[in-house]
Amino acid sequence: xxxxxxxxxxxxxxxxxxxxxxxxxxxxxxxxxxxxxxxxxxxxxxxxxxxxxxxxxxxxxxxxxxxxxxxxxxxxxxxxxxxxxxxxxxxxxxxxxxxx
Amino acid sequence: xxxxxxxxxxxxxxxxxxxxxxxxxxxxxxxxxxxxxxxxxxxxxxxxxxxxxxxxxxxxxxxxxxxxxxxxxxxxxxxxxxxxxxxxxxxxxxxxxxxxxxxxxxxxxxxxxxxxxxxxxxxxxxxxxxxxxxxxxxxxxxxxxxxxxxxxxxxxxxxxxxxxxxxxxxxxxxxxxxxxxxxxxxxxxxxxxxxxxxxxxxxxxxxxxxxxxxxxxxxxxxxxxxxxxxxxxxxxxxxxxxxxxxxxxxxxxxxxxxxxxxxxxxxxxxxxxxxxxxxxxxxxxxxxxxxxxx
Numbered sequence: 001x002x003x004x005x006x007x008x009x010x011x012x013x014x015x016x017x018x019x020x021x022x023x024x025x026x027x028x029x030x031x032x033x034x035x036x037x038x039x040x041x042x043x044x045x046x047x048x049x050x051x052x053x054x055x056x057x058x059x060x061x062x063x064x065x066x067x068x069x070x071x072x073x074x075x076x077x078x079x080x081x082x083x084x085x086x087x088x089x090x091x092x093x094x095x096x097x098x099x100x
Numbered sequence: 101x102x103x104x105x106x107x108x109x110x111x112x113x114x115x116x117x118x119x120x121x122x123x124x125x126x127x128x129x130x131x132x133x134x135x136x137x138x139x140x141x142x143x144x145x146x147x148x149x150x151x152x153x154x155x156x157x158x159x160x161x162x163x164x165x166x167x168x169x170x171x172x173x174x175x176x177x178x179x180x181x182x183x184x185x186x187x188x189x190x191x192x193x194x195x196x197x198x199x200x201x202x203x204x205x206x207x208x209x210x211x212x213x214x215x216x217x218x219x220x221x222x223x224x225x226x227x228x229x230x231x232x233x234x235x236x237x238x239x240x241x242x243x244x245x246x247x248x249x250x251x252x253x254x255x256x257x258x259x260x261x262x263x264x265x266x267x268x269x270x271x272x273x274x275x276x277x278x279x280x281x282x283x284x285x286x287x288x289x290x291x292x293x294x295x296x297x298x299x300x301x302x303x304x305x306x307x308x309x310x311x312x313x314x315x316x317x318x319x320x321x322x323x324x325x326x327x328x329x330x331x332x333x334x335x336x337x338x339x340x341x342x343x344x345x346x347x348x349x350x351x352x353x354x355x356x357x358x359x360x361x362x363x364x365x366x367x368x369x370x371x372x373x374x375x376x377x378x379x380x381x382x383x384x385x386x387x388x389x390x391x392x393x394x
């Protein structure tokens with residue numbers, strides 16, 4: 001498990017196939033064969049990781065959409081993104097490529 | 101044996117194809133002969149193992165190459181009717197894979213402006229259920245193979261083999277309105293039949309997929325995530341997926357299919373007796389604008 005911080009930058013891996021049902025995103029990792037469904041805040045996180053983005057900026061986007069305090073949003077977003085990284089759906093950008 | 105004849109043109113599953121093998125009118129429709137065909141079926145020696153998608157049986161075999169050619173090798177032992185059916189369905193199946201199209205082990209019926217497909221393992225009653233629906237006025241579009249084509253308005257299915265192969269037991273169940281067009285084959289104990297009106301050769305929007313299985317009677321709509329996991333159960337010859345060279349495209353199209361249309365799991369008891377009730381239940385559901393009768 002990677003211990004991400006709010007200043008880490010993440011982005012989707014290219015190997016994951018995805019389709020939009022209108023209410024959720026279906027994702028399929030061809031290498032592992034694992035399937036995923038993202039709805040609600042999970043969908044928002046998936047959508048905004050199309051291009052590299054800092055976890056802190058994801059939290060800002062989430063707080064524009066949901067009524068949640070900063071600490072809770074940060075903790076839950078980091079936990080979710082850690083899971084996506086562990087499942088190899090997201091990559092963490094190398095330190096030298098991190099946004100300032 | 102399968103004699104090389106002059107090339108004839110046919111159409112099925114959204115393809116036109118020229119063939120040195122004369123396919124019976126009972127199996128596939130002749131097509132107008134203008135322009136280049138999508139596919140060529142020709143008689144010849146099979147290429148070395150590893151090239152294309154190949155099926156080898158005792159008395160014949162074929163290899164699909166580059167999504168455009170099917171080379172068919174036959175021996176003097178080949179029995180034309182059975183082998184031609186296998187060559188046609190298997191050849192189109194392989195070509196569909198090589199073109200990155202979803203190639204489902206399914207039957208399909210025409211509901212008017214759209215169609216429904218019935219997937220399931222061999223023996224789960226795809227053909228018999230589709231035939232029961234055809235008797236009730238929903239023409240059969242495809243038996244055994246359903247090729248799904250992407251389209252701007254959603255996935256579509258073209259008619260393919262519209263005369264189902266049925267067992268004696270299924271024929272007895274369906275009653276006298278079924279015409280037996282061939283004797284029952286020794287290999288699978290099935291006869292080619294005609295049930296109800298023939299559908300016109302035009303694409304239909306695929307509106308839903310039913311997954312048939314044995315069990316206590318029950319129907320439920322699968323979540324899209326559940327449906328995604330059913331790809332291996334729905335593909336015809338799933339072992340061709342990886343060697344087709346188009347596995348990623350096919351998986352992406354499967355994701356798009358399950359994200360757009362409903363998938364319904366249908367369980368019924370073993371035996372043919374449950375078909376009329378199941379067919380009637382589906383008809384009532386469709387007339388109510390739903391997928392399952394509540």
